[in-house]
Amino acid sequence: MLDRLIGFLSSGENLVFFVFSLVAICGAIFMISLTRVVHMVMALALTFLSLGGIYITLGAEFVGWVQVLIYAGAITILMIFGIMMTRHRGEAETEPQRPWHNGLLLVGAIVLFGILFYVIQNATITPQSAPVDPKDNTLQIGQLLFNQYVIPFEIMSVLLTVAFIGAIVVAKREED
């Protein structure tokens, strides 16, 4: 059981994956536990960045950088904007202290981790298909999108447009 773990960690790619996923999880936890909203958005941006890193480690260059561009760049800034423009006072509400609560949480987390670890270590996962050639997967994505999946793609864009117009209509109505 442990030799699998050692084998996993001895590969550089896996180490990078490990670091990125650790950072992503840390960012997610900080996102929940931090009290100031701008700090939360920063933690979220960290998670987005690490997810982009994981995509790149897996060979999905295009998806990885789009993740960085759209989520870590644009969406984060949008959120920062929204948060800075709105008023946030009295964010630091303290919950009533329950001393046994944390202990139970710890036990639960350890048990959950143990179960997941055991199951994953004992599972045999056979790769379904050959991994995608990491070279020039932008081209492959483009070809798939505009041949095999052209109808879902177009429907998606219509859906986005509808959502966009809907958002404007809703916002307009509130203004009146």
Add this chain to the structure above:
Amino acid sequence: MMHFLEQPFGWSNFFVFLLLGIVMLLIVLGFVTYAIYFERKVIGWMQFRIGPNRTGPLGLLQSVADVTKLLIKEDTIPRKAERQLFILAPVITFIPSFAAIAVLPFASNLFFADLDVGILYYVALSGISTIGIVLGGWASNNKYALLGGMRSAAQMISYEVPLVISVVGIVMMTGTLNLRLIVEGQAGGFWHWNFIPQIIGFVVFVIAGISELNRTPFDLPEAESELVAGYHVEYSGFRFAFFMLAEYVYVFAIASLTTVLFLGGWQSPLPVLDFIPGIILVPAQIFVHRLFLLLAARDAAAHPDRPAHGSRLAGAAAARDRQHFRQRDFNGIGGWGRMKGIMKGLGVTFKAMTAKKVTYAYPDVPLEMPDRFRGIQHFEPDKCIVCNMCAKICPTECITLTGKPNPDPEKKGKVIDTYDINFEICILCDLCTEVCPTEAIVMTNNFELSTYSRDELFKDMKWLTDNNENVRKENNSAAPKGGAKANA
């Protein structure tokens, strides 16, 4: 470079890349140093000045001195600022700017990364810098900094869209996002370069690029002449330097990106010129592009009354009036008016650059003094007959002199022994030279008397004798210009 990239990653590769990265960092720092120097020089020329000319030969070390000053300045963090984010913000801004350079190919065999999604990589990273700017503005806990950060982010995000879309044409023509392959697709003379079929994309890219860089027609994020500085109001010392460094690194990056995407990268403009190594061509083009950026961008420095910006003079008042402020921001950016403004500005800039300067390179070029200028006295001991007239007529009694018997026993009379003028009280009234029968004391065009101690204003005979460089006759040897007599 290609074989390094294709090798499996190990320690030796790591050190090679580390070394190359450091070299690149130094090159970029050198570029930034001289980009600032160049910019200040050109602004000077446009304002009929000479520009920095004191530190080092031709002022070449001016930026070095400025950066040194920034680095050793006290590091101040406002007490009510959000400390961690305040410290983090310049880092978040700078790191992507330098990382973005990795993807730029400088020659057919000199590039740091061969990414299939090169353009996307650049755009994604430059988007992260914006977070740093917004954060810096927010963490300063200052209304003006926050508004500055907002302005900056609004502008950078809104111009990122045209910047990216203007490149789509090239991506479709070349069929790749890889910058190296895009350059290779432009081989064979300048008529194969992308800027001809993609002329609209080129124009849009250049304008959006100027805006991304916050250069002057689009310098609302800084607007140092109208508003408070913007997102970096509270920053000083090396944190401020990092924000500025990031900005200038982006100048380098956008200039190189324009070269690579539209101007053929390392491909020579004419097939005849193929012998020129590509490594020269890219920096040359970057330089030319940079020059354009600078000229287009800096017209405003000389002409704050330009039409596109008239409303911005109301900036300080507008900061109070938020509604007005927002409208001005979003109406003010972009549009044909800007474009015309740039062209007008360029015209004025070129005219002003060659005009006669109104300032002097003073110690190197002597000032031409008016004919009757009365400067510090020059004394010639050989002519002096120790008649004491000058000491007697001096209204402030600043001249003291002693004579001694002529050393030659056959001659009569005295020769001068000591002759001192106390310039602490001398009023340069010219009476001593008027009264002198032998012209032993004359006035010069020299006027430099500043010292650190009053004692040094007490000049002796030797100093007065040596003070003969700018004697009036030598300096104004030409026919008298102006003056009452010449006009009469």
